[in-house]
Amino acid sequence: MSHLKDDSGAKLGMWLFLFTELLLFGGLFLLYSAYLSRYPHDFSSAGRQLNVVFGTINTVVLLTSSLFVAMAVTAVQRGEPRRTLWLLGGTILCAAIFMAIKYVEWSTKILHGIYPNSPHLAAGPPGESVFFSLYFMTTGIHGLHVLIGATLLAWVGAKVKRGAVHSGDYILLENGALYWHLVDLIWIFIFPLYYLIL
Amino acid sequence: MTTVQPTQPSFWNDTGRSGLAAWIFSTDHKRIGLLYFYSTFGFFLVGVLLGLLLRIELMAPGRTIMGPQTYNALFTVHGVVMIFLFIIPGFQGSFGNLVMPIQIGARDVAFPRLNLFSWWLYIMGAVIILASLFTGGGPPDTGWTFYVPFSSRTGTNVSLAVFGVFVVGFSSILTGLNFITTIHRLRAEGMTWGRLPLFVWSLYATAWVQILATPILAITLVLVMAERLLGTGLFDPGRGGDPVMYQHLFWIYSHPAVYIMILPGMGVISDVIPVFSRKPIFGYKMIAFSSIAIAAFGSLVWGHHMFTSGMSDTAILVFSFLTFIVAIPSAIKVFNWVSTLYKGSISLDAPMLFALSFILLFSIGGLSGLILGAAATDVHVHDTHFVVGHFHYVIFGGAGFAFFAAMHYWLPKFYGRRYAEKPAIVAWALMFVGFNVMYFTMQVLGMKGMPRRYYDYLPEFATLNLVATVGSWILAAGLIVMLVNLFRGLFRGEPFTGNPWGGATLEWTTATPPPTENFEEEPVVTHGPYDFRGTGIP
Numbered sequence: 001m002s003h004l005k006d007d008s009g010a011k012l013g014m015w016l017f018l019f020t021e022l023l024l025f026g027g028l029f030l031l032y033s034a035y036l037s038r039y040p041h042d043f044s045s046a047g048r049q050l051n052v053v054f055g056t057i058n059t060v061v062l063l064t065s066s067l068f069v070a071m072a073v074t075a076v077q078r079g080e081p082r083r084t085l086w087l088l089g090g091t092i093l094c095a096a097i098f099m100a101i102k103y104v105e106w107s108t109k110i111l112h113g114i115y116p117n118s119p120h121l122a123a124g125p126p127g128e129s130v131f132f133s134l135y136f137m138t139t140g141i142h143g144l145h146v147l148i149g150a151t152l153l154a155w156v157g158a159k160v161k162r163g164a165v166h167s168g169d170y171i172l173l174e175n176g177a178l179y180w181h182l183v184d185l186i187w188i189f190i191f192p193l194y195y196l197i198l
Numbered sequence: 199m200t201t202v203q204p205t206q207p208s209f210w211n212d213t214g215r216s217g218l219a220a221w222i223f224s225t226d227h228k229r230i231g232l233l234y235f236y237s238t239f240g241f242f243l244v245g246v247l248l249g250l251l252l253r254i255e256l257m258a259p260g261r262t263i264m265g266p267q268t269y270n271a272l273f274t275v276h277g278v279v280m281i282f283l284f285i286i287p288g289f290q291g292s293f294g295n296l297v298m299p300i301q302i303g304a305r306d307v308a309f310p311r312l313n314l315f316s317w318w319l320y321i322m323g324a325v326i327i328l329a330s331l332f333t334g335g336g337p338p339d340t341g342w343t344f345y346v347p348f349s350s351r352t353g354t355n356v357s358l359a360v361f362g363v364f365v366v367g368f369s370s371i372l373t374g375l376n377f378i379t380t381i382h383r384l385r386a387e388g389m390t391w392g393r394l395p396l397f398v399w400s401l402y403a404t405a406w407v408q409i410l411a412t413p414i415l416a417i418t419l420v421l422v423m424a425e426r427l428l429g430t431g432l433f434d435p436g437r438g439g440d441p442v443m444y445q446h447l448f449w450i451y452s453h454p455a456v457y458i459m460i461l462p463g464m465g466v467i468s469d470v471i472p473v474f475s476r477k478p479i480f481g482y483k484m485i486a487f488s489s490i491a492i493a494a495f496g497s498l499v500w501g502h503h504m505f506t507s508g509m510s511d512t513a514i515l516v517f518s519f520l521t522f523i524v525a526i527p528s529a530i531k532v533f534n535w536v537s538t539l540y541k542g543s544i545s546l547d548a549p550m551l552f553a554l555s556f557i558l559l560f561s562i563g564g565l566s567g568l569i570l571g572a573a574a575t576d577v578h579v580h581d582t583h584f585v586v587g588h589f590h591y592v593i594f595g596g597a598g599f600a601f602f603a604a605m606h607y608w609l610p611k612f613y614g615r616r617y618a619e620k621p622a623i624v625a626w627a628l629m630f631v632g633f634n635v636m637y638f639t640m641q642v643l644g645m646k647g648m649p650r651r652y653y654d655y656l657p658e659f660a661t662l663n664l665v666a667t668v669g670s671w672i673l674a675a676g677l678i679v680m681l682v683n684l685f686r687g688l689f690r691g692e693p694f695t696g697n698p699w700g701g702a703t704l705e706w707t708t709a710t711p712p713p714t715e716n717f718e719e720e721p722v723v724t725h726g727p728y729d730f731r732g733t734g735i736p
């Protein structure tokens with residue numbers, strides 16, 4: 001019973017929230033595994049239509065961004081606001097690159113007539129249609145999380161700039177970074193499942 | 199334990215803002231608790247009205263007051279309102295917020311602003327659900343379960359309703375993580391885990407279920423929306439999908455969700471029974487532990503809703519077995535409550551009457567649940583009125599009656615005034631009789647083969663249906679008496695001060711109504727929650 005700021009409490013709350021986010025994607029991974037066991041051949045022929053190069057670059061981009069945001073936390077702990085801001089800027093830049101690549105990837109697929117409910121998929125084997133519907137849903141919701149995460153970090157960055165987040169009180173940045181690591185982590189599941197193992 | 203004379207203003211008076219803004223922007227857990235109470239209880243009354251209309255339609259065979267489409271819409275909206283707008287947010291939101299921080303000796307929850315945000319999300323979700331009734335293709339007609347393929351094809355406004363439920367679910371997740379953090383971080387000095395009131399234990403278990411199960415519902419609802427708006431076909435057999443996958447995802451949430459509904463109610467009962475038996479609770483540890491056990495095992499039994507949907511025999515066997523396992527912790531609680539009564543000095547005040555009837559009604563509901571959990575018997579009564587009777591026994595006779603117990607037990611504490619005892623008992627008696635007349639008859643009807651979700655039935659079911667409808671009127675009469683008596687009492691009744699029930703938990707040591715910061719000074723806990731020595735009542 002105190003009015004003191006409870007940073008461990010805030011972090012506990014954030015961890016619980018991240019857990020719910022993992023479970024949200026868990027539902028999609030559950031569908032993936034059920035349909036993979038039903039349509040192994042369709043899934044592998046569909047998976048090979050995804051562009052591994054794009055996927056790999058995006059993985060590297062996100063891992064780099066995670067590194068940046070971790071360094072930003074260290075920088076703010078050491079009382080270096082300028083450095084923190086640069087590193088946060090780097091993270092957000094990576095997010096933008098990720099989304100740009102995703103955009104190119106999605107639009108080439110759509111140009112080839114591959115999107116939910118497309119006549120092209122309807123004419124093909126059922127497993128491929130399921131695969132691509134799952135692909136668009138999963139990467140779409142993940143992309144939404146990238147946008148939310150980047151906005152969150154930009155908001156924290158503004159606070160760093162105003163001096164509201166500093167070496168004495170940086171729980172917001174720590175929690176923002178945790179969220180960003182989650183976004184990264186989920187991609188680390190998506191990448192092999194959709195691009196590599198099939 | 200003497201009662202403190204208030205030197206700080208009570209939470210009713212102390213505020214910078216005025217009027218409505220002092221409430222809907224307040225971060226005080228007690229004000230938020232009352233906001234939740236009035237909004238969820240308001241939806242309960244709406245749901246009751248719809249339920250009564252359903253019963254009137256079923257009073258006689260053939261069309262009585264509405265056609266099939268209206269009936270479909272009404273039972274859907276009745277279910278959605280009762281489940282997503284009343285019972286799931288209701289307990290945590292109202293009594294969890296009102297009582298839990300005080301019971302652990304905290305000034306507020308861990309994240310007061312997030313708490314207010316949860317309520318706003320809940321209201322936004324509710325408004326969206328209400329909007330879905332009057333826009334687009336009209337009120338959804340799928341049942342509260344939104345089963346595909348019907349929910350992805352029907353022309354009614356399913357997308358918006360589902361989105362509303364999604365928003366309410368988000369609110370539920372935030373409340374859950376707020377409560378877990380609060381219980382971990384903000385317990386007063388001396389408030390060890392072994393001294394937590396059992397109501398807090400049950401809220402703790404509930405909060406875990408909320409954050410573990412609700413995300414699955416969220417993604418399932420998103421997929422239904424995608425099915426309708428983008429045509430993803432993930433549940434459409436014509437395009438490689440599988441509707442049974444929807445049912446799995448839905449019940450992975452919705453079975454655990456029944457524990458979100460019932461666990462807080464069990465917590466109330468565990469707090470009320472010892473107080474009105476003047477005896478420490480029997481088996482404190484087992485009751486606390488069984489809440490956790492229910493939360494854990496409850497997440498493994500969802501398949502019992504799908505015995506007739508197409509599953510392997512092995513899966514049916516396993517789910518059936520696990521369903522029987524999960525009945526054990528509930529039974530442990532019932533035995534412990536009954537043992538607490540044994541040789542107690544029982545006083546039959548209104549909260550106690552509701553608590554006692556909870557034990558009976560919940561046991562009937564639980565036992566009929568075993569008939570549904572055994573695959574062999576389930577195939578005969580699946581989707582009949584037996585099921586409707588069963589879950590009303592559990593969520594209405596159980597959680598609902600526990601909610602009424604909590605209203606009579608705790609609301610006077612926050613208003614400083616109380617209801618009259620005699621009318622409260624009359625109301626309880628009417629509701630108890632009406633309840634059993636209605637729902638027991640419905641279970642019998644189900645055994646005889648009357649299906650659920652039909653506005654019409656064969657003539658041989660006519661007499662029993664009439665009986666059930668009359669039961670619903672007795673129940674409604676009791677409800678009206680209760681409402682009038684309770685709310686008149688809270689605003690104009692006798693003063694309620696001190697510790698008239700003789701409770702030993704922390705909320706009875708602070709002023710009535712409590713001050714904004716709950717306690718004059720930080721409490722130090724020196725005894726367990728059911729140690730009645732020193733409460734001044736023999």
Ligand code: HEM
Pocket residue numbers: 245246249250252253273274276277278280281284285340341342343586590593594598649650651652653670673674
């Ligand atoms: C006076 C009170 C109530 C009455 C008269 C009533 C009546 C009914 C009736 C007749 C049905 C069955 C419709 C059918 O299958 O043909 C029904 C369904 C249902 N009721 Fe109630 N009920 C009441 C209270 C409650 C409460 C308190 C809850 C939950 C907290 C609840 C939850 C449900 C649900 C979830 C369904 C299933 C809807 C569906 O099939 O989609 N009811 N109710």
Ligand SMILES: [Cu+2]
Pocket residue numbers: 452453456499500502503
């Ligand atoms: Cu169940």
